[in-house]
Amino acid sequence: MNAAHGNNRLSLVFTPEHLGEALSLYARNPGAILYAGGTALLSKQSGRLPIFGAPLISLKRVEELGTIRRYENFIEFGAAVTLGEILRCRESRFLPPVFKTAVREVGTPAVRNTATIGGHLAVTERRLLLLPVLLILDAAVEIRSQTATRSGEIKRFLDEKNGFVLHPDEIITKIRIPTGRFNLWGFSALPGSVIRSQDFFMTCFVARKNRFLIEKINFAFNIDGRHILRIKQSEDRLIGKKFPLSAAEIREEMRFFTSRIDGEPAGLPLYKKDRIVNYFRLMLTQELTKSELIE
Amino acid sequence: MIIRFKLNGEEKIIDIPATKRAIDLLRENFGLLKNKASCYQGACGNCSVLIDDRIVSSCSVLAFDLRGRSVVTAEGFMKTEEYQRINHLFQKNQYDPCDFCRWGKIFAIHEFLHSEERVDGSALTHALKGNQCNCTSPTLLLSVAEQIVEAERKMNAGRQHERSARK
Numbered sequence: 004m005n006a007a008h009g010n011n012r013l014s015l016v017f018t019p020e021h022l023g024e025a026l027s028l029y030a031r032n033p034g035a036i037l038y039a040g041g042t043a044l045l046s047k048q049s050g051r052l053p054i055f056g057a058p059l060i061s062l063k064r065v066e067e068l069g070t071i072r073r074y075e076n077f078i079e080f081g082a083a084v085t086l087g088e089i090l091r092c093r094e095s096r097f098l099p100p101v102f103k104t105a106v107r108e109v110g111t112p113a114v115r116n117t118a119t120i121g122g123h124l125a126v127t128e129r130r131l132l133l134l135p136v137l138l139i140l141d142a143a144v145e146i147r148s149q150t151a152t153r154s155g156e157i158k159r160f161l162d163e164k165n166g167f168v169l170h171p172d173e174i175i176t177k178i179r180i181p182t183g184r185f186n187l188w189g190f191s192a193l194p195g196s197v198i199r200s201q202d203f204f205m206t207c208f209v210a211r212k213n214r215f216l217i218e219k220i221n222f223a224f225n226i227d228g229r230h231i232l233r234i235k236q237s238e239d240r241l242i243g244k245k246f247p248l249s250a251a252e253i254r255e256e257m258r259f260f261t262s263r264i265d266g267e268p269a270g271l272p273l274y275k276k277d278r279i280v281n282y283f284r285l286m287l288t289q290e291l292t293k294s295e296l297i298e
Numbered sequence: 299m300i301i302r303f304k305l306n307g308e309e310k311i312i313d314i315p316a317t318k319r320a321i322d323l324l325r326e327n328f329g330l331l332k333n334k335a336s337c338y339q340g341a342c343g344n345c346s347v348l349i350d351d352r353i354v355s356s357c358s359v360l361a362f363d364l365r366g367r368s369v370v371t372a373e374g375f376m377k378t379e380e381y382q383r384i385n386h387l388f389q390k391n392q393y394d395p396c397d398f399c400r401w402g403k404i405f406a407i408h409e410f411l412h413s414e415e416r417v418d419g420s421a422l423t424h425a426l427k428g429n430q431c432n433c434t435s436p437t438l439l440l441s442v443a444e445q446i447v448e449a450e451r452k453m454n455a456g457r458q459h460e461r462s463a464r465k
Contacts, residue, residue: 111428
């Protein structure tokens with residue numbers, strides 16, 4: 004491990020090479036800032052010489068966080084793997100297409116070459132693009148502190164506003180993305196919208212369809228980069244339904260869905276609700292009527 | 299902090315504040331001024347450089363992060379044959395972007411060239427979307443980039459064919 008002092012304590016940087024060192028440093032330096040890709044961290048700094056107000060712990064050289072492994076039912080990414088590496092790695096051809104499509108939508112190639120998947124999840128001020136996609140894929144994370152390890156589906160670690168809840172000494176270490184579960188998917192981000200914009204809107208779904216029957220479906224919306232909306236009851240109602248739906252069935256599902264999003268998320272303007280409703284209608288009438296696609 | 303890294307093919311050792319941005323290090327400490335610092339948000343693409351042969355916004359990278367890595371700036375890339383070929387097609391098409399965005403566009407094309415993506419309008423548009431300067435026509439940029447990618451890939455395929463014929 005190396006520690007480098009700049010002109011003052013504000014630019015103290017630790018560069019551990021093993022996870023144990025990183026966890027111990029994080030425990031010994033409460034309030035230290037984790038630095039992985041640095042994209043989100045530096046975009047908040049307007050000055051030329053960034054001042055962080057706390058020591059940085061760089062995770063870039065931590066060996067265990069840079070690994071990519073393929074298992075029978077999932078692919079496991081170390082949290083410091085960049086989004087560019089995810090798209091280029093050998094294992095990427097086994098990734099769910101909805102996830103690869105979403106990764107390609109994040110920022111620009113220059114951003115993707117530095118932004119990491121763990122950093123993407125750990126950003127707390129905004130709900131970034133990949134979070135809803137990982138949620139619908141039932142992706143899992145491993146979170147570690149010096150004394151404990153927690154792991155499980157991402158949704159278990161989110162608060163009611165879908166922000167990641169980490170204890171002060173915890174680091175996201177692995178992200179596991181299930182493969183081969185779905186054969187129909189859709190992803191759409193409003194053209195030209197960027198995650199920082201108030202007008203950001205994206206939606207995604209995955210489904211497993213057996214001939215005409217929907218066996219499983221998950222869908223989510225990211226609105227303004229602030230809200231992630233999932234209507235589980237609507238998902239459950241669609242399971243076992245035969246597609247294409249009749250006009251009466253579509254009307255009934257639309258009525259139910261609209262009633263569920265009434266008042267949620269609070270304070271959402273009408274035109275944004277219309278977008279959500281319109282996409283749901285599109286999903287029912289077009290996307291889910293398509294034949295099964297490849298994984 | 300003392301860091302050692304490769305800059306345009308030469309080993310460099312420098313003592314700098316660990317949290318200085320890479321773009322400022324390159325411009326102020328090494329006098330490499332062709333890459334510009336504009337937004338400091340990683341959004342405009344003007345500070346793009348190649349780190350380990352991958353396009354990166356150097357305003358979004360801290361100096362300590364360059365340790366042990368290889369950085370190529372506009373000045374270094376200008377000496378490559380690939381640049382000569384790209385520049386030739388820029389000139390042939392009378393495509394002349396301004397000094398601010400020029401290198402972001404060239405490095406974005408370089409990145410696409412070394413990806414395995416197929417050449418189609420949408421993939422290229424996506425690859426070039428990090429350059430928002432409107433000094434030149436985006437349609438012309440797309441058309442020139444298409445020509446460059448096709449020419450380079452044809453050339454690489456020809457070289458591979460030659461190599462396998464020799465074997």
